[in-house]
Structures are given as C-alpha cells and as structure tokens.
Amino acid sequence: MAKIGFDIGGTNIAAGLVSDEGVLVKKGSLPFPQDKDFEKVMATCEQLVAALEEGETEPVRSIGVAVPGSIDATASIVLNAFNLGFSNTPLKAALEERLQKPVYLINDADAAVLAEHRIGSLRGCTNAFMITIGTGLGGGFIFNGSLYRGGRGNGTEPGHLILVNGGRHCSCGNDGCAEAYCAASRLVQDGRTYGWSNAKMVIDAAKAGDPFATAIVNAFIDDIGSYLASVINLLDPERIAVGGGVSAAGEFLMRPLRENVQRKSFFTDPTEIVVATAGNDAGIYGAAFIAE
Ligand SMILES: [Zn+2]
Structure with missing residues (x-):
C-alpha cells in the first residue's frame, strides 16, 4: 500500500503519494495559510490527502510529515517550528484524528538525509x-x-x-x-x-x-x-x-x-x-x- 509524504514549509505544503517501491506516483501543493491558523493548516492537509487519494484503488496506509523544526523524543509533538507558527503543537495526534491514518513526524533536514540515502547520492x-x-x-x-x-x-x-x-x-x-x-x-x-x-x-x-x-x-x-x-x-x-x-x-x-x-x-x-x-x-x- 502506498504512503503519503508531506513536506510542510512556511510558503507551501507539498504532499506526494509514494509507492511501496519508493516511487513518487503523484504530488500536489497548496499555499501554507498565511495567518498560520492551525485549523486551516489541518484543512489544507486534508484537502491534499483527498486529492492524492482520488482515483486510487488501494487505500493509503500511513502518512509521514516533514517539518522545519524540532520534534520531541516521542516524535509526536512539534516543539518549535517558527516558520509555521508551531510551538508545542501535538501535530501527530491532530493529523491522526483528522485523517484517520497513522502519522509519523520527522524534521525536514532529517527527511532530506533519509531521501538522499534511499534514492540519492548516499545510496x-x-x-x-x-x-x-x-x-x-x-x-x-x-x-x-x-x-x-x-x-x-x-x-x-x-x-x-x-x-x-x-x-x-x-x-x-x-x-x-x-x-x-x-x-x-x-x-x-x-x-x-x-x-x-x-x-x-x-x-x-x-x-x-x-x-x-x-x-x-x-x-x-x-x-x-x-x-x-x-x-x-x-x-x-x-x-x-x-x-x-x-x-x-x-x-x-x-x-x-x-x-x-x-x-x-x-x-x-x-x-x-x-x-x-x-x-x-x-x-x-x-x-x-x-x-x-
Ligand atoms: Zn546557531
């Protein structure tokens, strides 16, 4: 089953459907809400998931989210992401409730390293x-x-x-x-x-x-x-x-x-x-x- 990866930035929220083989099947992007309203951020993520799932026969299994900020040791709370207006934000729980799928958080720099290792120059x-x-x-x-x-x-x-x-x-x-x-x-x-x-x-x-x-x-x-x-x-x-x-x-x-x-x-x-x-x-x- 495919997974969705989110790259949340202060300008745009990008998301993509990635197959089990590690191929980016399709992607989409929407502007990050300028007033940094958390409810709007959640709604934007939900909209992107709906767009990526449309026409797919198999359901999406889980969701990973990269954020430009620090994440707590349990990988469930964004301690600080200044660009996003997140501070002690329980992002994992909020997204899981909203999207009804398991959610995993990662720092964006770590996500880049992981990608580089899996599919890039550090393979x-x-x-x-x-x-x-x-x-x-x-x-x-x-x-x-x-x-x-x-x-x-x-x-x-x-x-x-x-x-x-x-x-x-x-x-x-x-x-x-x-x-x-x-x-x-x-x-x-x-x-x-x-x-x-x-x-x-x-x-x-x-x-x-x-x-x-x-x-x-x-x-x-x-x-x-x-x-x-x-x-x-x-x-x-x-x-x-x-x-x-x-x-x-x-x-x-x-x-x-x-x-x-x-x-x-x-x-x-x-x-x-x-x-x-x-x-x-x-x-x-x-x-x-x-x-x-
Ligand atoms: Zn410094």
Whole structure:
C-alpha cells in the first residue's frame, strides 16, 4: 500500500503519494495559510490527502510529515517550528484524528538525509554525512545504515556546531555557529555592500571574475572547508553530500571545496564530496520513508 509524504514549509505544503517501491506516483501543493491558523493548516492537509487519494484503488496506509523544526523524543509533538507558527503543537495526534491514518513526524533536514540515502547520492553508504546549504545550514548523518537520531531523541543540529568562538550572530541566538558562515545567508550578508541581494548573484559575479565576489566566495568555501574537515575528523564518513540551493553552483564550488577539505582533514585519503541528487522532492520522499 502506498504512503503519503508531506513536506510542510512556511510558503507551501507539498504532499506526494509514494509507492511501496519508493516511487513518487503523484504530488500536489497548496499555499501554507498565511495567518498560520492551525485549523486551516489541518484543512489544507486534508484537502491534499483527498486529492492524492482520488482515483486510487488501494487505500493509503500511513502518512509521514516533514517539518522545519524540532520534534520531541516521542516524535509526536512539534516543539518549535517558527516558520509555521508551531510551538508545542501535538501535530501527530491532530493529523491522526483528522485523517484517520497513522502519522509519523520527522524534521525536514532529517527527511532530506533519509531521501538522499534511499534514492540519492548516499545510496549504498553505511556511514555518511549530508549538509544542506540553504538560507540556513541543515544536515544529518547516516550511522550504521540508518539515520542517526541522537542519544536522547533530539536528533542532530549540525548547522549549529560552533565554528568561530564569539563569531557572527546566528539565527538560533548563539554566536559563531557554522550556519552564520556556511549558509547562503552569509553570501547575502557579505554581498549586500556590493549591491548583490541574493546568493546566486554573488556566485554568478564570482564566476564572471569579479574580484570582490571572488573574495567573498573564497572565504565562504574556506569556512565550509573547515567545517567539513571537522566533520570528517569526527565521523570519518564514506561520502559527504552537499545539497540546498547553493549546491547548484556545482563544480565551481565543489572543486575548490574538495581541495580545501582535503588540505585540512586529518586523514590523508580524500573523502568523497558530491552534490546531492534527491532533488526538490527529498522532503516528500523522506517523510514517506519514515511512515510505516
Ligand atoms: Zn546557531
């Protein structure tokens, strides 16, 4: 029986029907209610499930939901998802009541790692790491063949490893987190002085040879390099996948990054660093994969 995976974001709620073979059969998306009214969020989810189930002969067995926030150890309550206005929200119980099916929750970064492991560039790995370089820095790792969920069920927050003591202010409230240096928002912050308003503009200017953009991108790569070298020294992963919008820069970013990491890593044999391939539907896939 097929499962439904939800990827709930602050802009859109995306959902897809995923077969037992792990194939995304069909998908749909609706805007996330702008007033963040919980009842409307529930109604939107119900609408998406109805649309996906329409015309299907077999009933949907269960539902997985990826949310951009922290989930409690029992995987039933969203402790905080600021973009969604969720705070101590009993999402599992609310959706189960509404949809009359078992519901499983997962953090969106974990969902992306799970999808990458099952259908993307980390397929076949037993121990691997992934970072998602978007507005923020997400990620997680595969440990002994499964997603590492933490010792107390908190999962991991690899974007908030502290890279520079007392450094740049991070969205989490701390100073010096990797996210403040290795996410797209850093490129935006540094590029603003020169009139570049998004990460792609900075990268494109660097590709065109602009010296200021080049300096910004080089510093960015140097910081991601330090971060990944530390990750390698800690985990010795078989492979590292780099996902998120910034990874679209491809080899322009990856080639100097590999050199930088290799130079700083404790180990002499290079760790494979590749661009993530699970794509935009990784959240839907990952959510469906945790649904039983
Ligand atoms: Zn932080």
